[in-house]
Amino acid sequence: MAFLRQLSTKRLHEKNLIKKYLSETEEVMLGRDPNCQIVLETKMYKMVSRRHALIRLHTEQTAINCLRWEICDLNSVNGTYINGQRLQGSQILQVGDRISLGYNGPEFIFDNLSNQKSNSSVSPQVKPNRPPVSSVSNVKVEDIEDSGSITLTQLFPIASTGKELAKKAYLYPGIITVIFVVLMFLTVGNAGAFNLLLAAYIAGAAYYFVYQLCGKQKPWWILFGAALTTVLILLSPILTVFIGVFRVILPGDVSVNPQEVGFFNFLIRMFFGAGLMEELLKALPVFLALLIGRNLHSPWRNKIGVWEPLDGILLGTASAVGFTLLETLGQYVPNIVDSASLQLGVGAGELVGLQLLIPRILGSVAGHMAYSGYFGYFIGLSVLRPRSSWLILGVGYFTASILHALWNASGVLNIFLLTFVGVVSYAFLGAAILKARVLSPTRNENFATQAIINK
Secondary structure: OEEEEEOOOOOOOHHHOOEEEOOOOOOEEEEOOOOOOEEOOOOOOOOOOOOOEEEEEOOOOOEOOEOOEEEEEOOOOOOEEEOOEEOOOEEEOOOOOEEEEOOOOOEEEEEEHHHHHHHHHHOOOOOOOOOOHHHOOOOOHHHHOOOOOOOHHHHOOHHHHOHHHHHHOOHHHHHHHHHHHHHHHHOOOOHHHHHHHHHHHHHHHHHHHHHHHHOOOOOHHHHHHHHHHHHHHHOOHHHHHHHHHHHHHOOOOOOOOHHHHOHHHHHHHHHHHHHHHHHHHHHHHHHHHHHHHHOOOOOHHHHHOOOOHHHHHHHHHHHHHHHHHHHHHHHHHHHHHHHHHHHHOHHHHHHHHHHHHHHHHHHHHHOHHHHHHHHHHHHHHHHHOHHHHHHHHHHHHHHHHHHHHHHHHHOOOOHHHHHHHHHHHHHHHHHHHHHHHHHOOOHHHOHHHHHHHHO
């Protein structure tokens, strides 16, 4: 008689582990739905779909009294794995197969009574909960060695890490950090070069944080291209056209003294002159990638284009990095350095510029990156929901612009209000990322989602 036996887990007591005998006349469904034959608790196994997988008697038998069971994945979100390999469709089960509902989800062993009896008579000293090496494709020999022995890989861990070092130990961010540190040592005394390196590193770290939250792989040169495109737009006559439309024709003149015009008047000016103007400008690379992607063939169309909200967020925040770097290094830092140098001296002026640079770049996560990433979410959503694209784009554009305007205007009113607006802006971006991961057509491949499931 065949049966499924749940493997031991730290979260469950041994007596609560599931053991289900298979019937020749009944299909066994596994999932979180209460109507399933094997029900997994929702709070404990969020990676399991409501109806995750099905086990049934295989219709074609090889011989009399030789029953075979097959397992079918029911289009589950996180997939079904057999011995570490993702199941595609259906597969005949073999004695000893390890079934996992989702990557690192609850695991079951497919077994039968005759096999257990034969195993117990041949090798009674074998530990029942220790899986055979051959049935687990992703387990290394050194991981299951006797804990009392000392191996070469234990003494020299780097000899066994392989690709895991790059994937799980943040090897590449570490290498980049070392390179930037060396370059900053070399530029000590050259304020301009030092500020550029420091700003680039902080901006890169802030963007990497957002990239990890999104969890979708996008070629680095596409993201760098979005940032560079924004810089080129700011240095081109396009900026002059935007200023003429939003700050001259529309009521977006932000050069006035906020104390003279009042908060609400200043907020309206910021909405047109900073919010609407700058958010549309930063969105141009996103729209450009969307148009280019539509005219390309796979796989380039998926790498370059905008096909879902996560694409829009990644490109929008990358564009914001370019905007922040140019605005900070090309406008704010030079202005305050010149002003402070006249009053305090050149050295003190450069120190003040450095003090302004750090919070401006670091704060872009709750500033320009938050607004542009939020608008980027709606650009990607309009691709998934084309029938309501104009409504979606309008809501996203307006919301991002008003958050931008509130940040600029609240700074002159109250420092606590400025903090509140910054927190709200980051919360909007975080919420958009979480929703984008749920809506993503490539959710099964999302490394941020898998990282949460694996914990």
